[in-house]
Structures are given as C-alpha cells and as structure tokens.
Amino acid sequence: MGFFSNLFGKQTCCLCGTECGPLKRDKIKDKQYICSDCTRKCSEYVKLSELDKNAVEDHIRFMEKREKIYQDLLQNSKCSALPSTVREKGIRFYDDYGFLVIAANKNTKNKVNHEVIRYDEVMSYEMYTEMNKPTEQGKPETFKEDGIILKLVAPNPNMGAADSNNKNQHPYPWNTRDIKLCFRKSEKDTNYADNAIQHFDWIFGVHDSSKGLFNFGMSKEEKRDLQAKTDMAKLMGGVMKAAIKGEDPEGNEKLMEQMEQAQKSADDASSSGLAVYSRKADEAENQVN
Ligand SMILES: [Zn+2]
Structure with a gap:
C-alpha cells in the first residue's frame, strides 16, 4: 500500500477485525491498528x-480484571472522594482495599473500564497549578486550573521505578503517561488538591515520624x-516453650x-x-480471581 492509502485508507483492527477509518483507530506497535471500540477498553494513560497486539490483549484483560474489582468490591464500599463533587477529575480513595479509582465528571473518552490503581503502584503524587498568561502587558496572571499529577511505578525496574525510595512498591504492569x-x-471552587x-x-x-498531640508521645x-x-x-517466647516441651513448632498452629x-x-515497620x-490490595485481587 502507498503512503496515502496507509494514512487515509481503511485498516483492519488487529483485535476484532473491524474495518476502521483514519479517525477511528489507534496505531500500535508493528504497524498494526486497533479500532476505537477496542481502544475504549484500554486505560487512558497507557502508551x-x-x-504489540499480544500486549494490548493482555492489557485489556488486566483492565477487565481491575473493573471486576471495582464492580464487586469497591463500588459499594466507603471511600474518601476528593473533590467531594467532581467538577473535572477526582480521586476516590478506598482505604479498606488499598485501591484508588479515578473519577471523572464526564466520560469524554467513552472508556468502558474504570482506572483502578493500587496504592502501592503510585510512585509519586504532587499538586500542580496552571495560570493564564495576562491578556495585556502589566496585568497579573489569572488562575487557570489546579489538581494532582500522579506517576505510577514503571513495569521495568530500570525504567523509573529505581527512582522510588520504597522497595515495597508494586509495579503497574504498563508504561503510563503522567496522570494529570x-x-x-475556578478559584471560587473549594481547593481539594491539598x-x-x-x-x-x-x-x-x-x-x-512526627509526634501528634494525641499520640501519647x-x-x-x-x-x-x-x-x-x-x-x-x-513468637520467640512461644518457640522457647515448644522447644522445652520437645514439640515440633511446625505442628503448633498458634505458633x-x-x-x-x-x-x-x-513488614509494616x-x-x-x-x-x-x-x-x-492482594486480598482484593485474590477475591475476584
Ligand atoms: Zn477492534
């Protein structure tokens, strides 16, 4: 096929076989394409x-499993939603499960699956503020927007996860863009980023490491x-007792x-x-297996 037919011609989705025009597809590795319906099943933030085709298939299965965690466990559980009323985007923290879910006022990309992220997959979080340049010289900048930027732990330990100080973090299995x-x-709305x-x-x-007022020192x-x-x-006390009695500690349930x-x-310490x-999060993942 020539240059123009590649660019403007119809291509076949390598996952579902649908024919898709130039505006209804995404290019993946190895000059293959996936249609917009298949893209809807993918994370908004994954590159x-x-x-390649197999990796996209794996990714969709991963997203479907995370969606199941959302549907079966998180959806009806208590959470801290910030902002409490979502204007653009927000985060719902499910502390009982160790997961967060990204909330959106409008599902502009028509995504099928929620973005469901383990707490230990977050490599960094920071607040950002953007200002509008002044329309006239000498006038002050005006508020544009603010919010949170999340970065996830990269799948390959050599690609970013090494920046993480915490060895206990869990890699997100796919390379992601910054989650902005x-x-x-509007500055009139309450600031929830803090x-x-x-x-x-x-x-x-x-x-x-700081001592709170009510922590009894x-x-x-x-x-x-x-x-x-x-x-x-x-534990040591129990082992000693068992040893004195001549018991095998492996057979001792309490021990x-x-x-x-x-x-x-x-581990916690x-x-x-x-x-x-x-x-x-491990328990939640095992529950929906
Ligand atoms: Zn498709």
Missing part, C-alpha cells in the same frame, strides 16, 4: 503505541516498631499464627505502613 487530574478550573496530598501522605506514612513509626518487637518477642503476625508487623495497603 498503546509501545504495545484537573480538580478545578486534601488529596494529605491523604496520600497519610497512606505513604510521610509524617509518621509515640509517633506512628515508633508504634509500628514497638508492635514488630512485641510480636517477635511473643505458626504468631510467626505470620510477626512477619506482617516486621520496614515500609512506613504501605505494606498494610499492599496486603489489602
């Missing part, structure tokens, strides 16, 4: 042009450390439970509390 979420386009940052700080344990970090030591002491608990507490959400 489809980097994926506009919270408001609240979202605070919620992320809380999830990632950013201020855990212990920071969250110190409490987690103490919990880990207490659980380890319990095995204590061992598991000590392991969990040690070493990963600023994020491990709690990783466990919740």
Whole structure:
C-alpha cells in the first residue's frame, strides 16, 4: 500500500477485525491498528503505541480484571472522594482495599473500564497549578486550573521505578503517561488538591515520624516498631516453650499464627505502613480471581 492509502485508507483492527477509518483507530506497535471500540477498553494513560497486539490483549484483560474489582468490591464500599463533587477529575480513595479509582465528571473518552490503581503502584503524587498568561502587558496572571499529577511505578525496574525510595512498591504492569487530574478550573471552587496530598501522605506514612498531640508521645513509626518487637518477642517466647516441651513448632498452629503476625508487623515497620495497603490490595485481587 502507498503512503496515502496507509494514512487515509481503511485498516483492519488487529483485535476484532473491524474495518476502521483514519479517525477511528489507534496505531500500535508493528504497524498494526486497533479500532476505537477496542481502544475504549484500554486505560487512558497507557502508551498503546509501545504495545504489540499480544500486549494490548493482555492489557485489556488486566483492565477487565481491575473493573471486576471495582464492580464487586469497591463500588459499594466507603471511600474518601476528593473533590467531594467532581467538577473535572477526582480521586476516590478506598482505604479498606488499598485501591484508588479515578473519577471523572464526564466520560469524554467513552472508556468502558474504570482506572483502578493500587496504592502501592503510585510512585509519586504532587499538586500542580496552571495560570493564564495576562491578556495585556502589566496585568497579573489569572488562575487557570489546579489538581494532582500522579506517576505510577514503571513495569521495568530500570525504567523509573529505581527512582522510588520504597522497595515495597508494586509495579503497574504498563508504561503510563503522567496522570494529570484537573480538580478545578475556578478559584471560587473549594481547593481539594491539598486534601488529596494529605491523604496520600497519610497512606505513604510521610509524617509518621512526627509526634501528634494525641499520640501519647509515640509517633506512628515508633508504634509500628514497638508492635514488630512485641510480636517477635511473643513468637520467640512461644518457640522457647515448644522447644522445652520437645514439640515440633511446625505442628503448633498458634505458633505458626504468631510467626505470620510477626512477619506482617516486621513488614509494616520496614515500609512506613504501605505494606498494610499492599496486603489489602492482594486480598482484593485474590477475591475476584
Ligand atoms: Zn477492534
């Protein structure tokens, strides 16, 4: 086929076989195309042009599984929605499951599946503000919009995830663009971006080393450390007793439970509390398998 027929001619969707014109398709790797109906099943933020046919198929299965987590578990559970009334985009935090879902006022891209992201897949979060250039010289800039930019942990440890300080993070399986979420386009609307940052700080344990007024003198970090030591002491005590009685610890159910608990507490102590959400997200994923 010549240049113009490639550019303007109809192509066949390599996934479903539909014929699609130039405005109704996306180019993926290896000079193949997928139709707009198949694109609707993909994440808005994944770089489809980097994926070949098999990878796109994997990605759609992944999105469908995440959608099932949303439908079966998250949808009717309590969440912190920021902003509480979505004007453009927003984030719904499901702390009980360790997942967040991106909320949109309008589904402009007609996506079929929600963007469902594990807390431990978030590599960074920051607030952004954009201003309009002044229309006349000497006049001040005016507010354009603000919101949150999320970056996800890259699938290949050599491509970005190394920037992450937290070894307990979980790679998102696909390379993504920055997830730019506009919270408001008018300064008259309440600022929720600060609240979202605070919620992320809380999830990632950013201020855990500071001592709150009502913490009885212990920071969250110190409490987690103490919990880990207490659980380890319990475990060691149990092991000693079993050893004295000549029992095999592997056959002792209570001891095995204590061992598991000590392991969990040690994980929590070493990963600023994020491990709690990783466990919740793992459980949610196993539930909808
Ligand atoms: Zn298709």
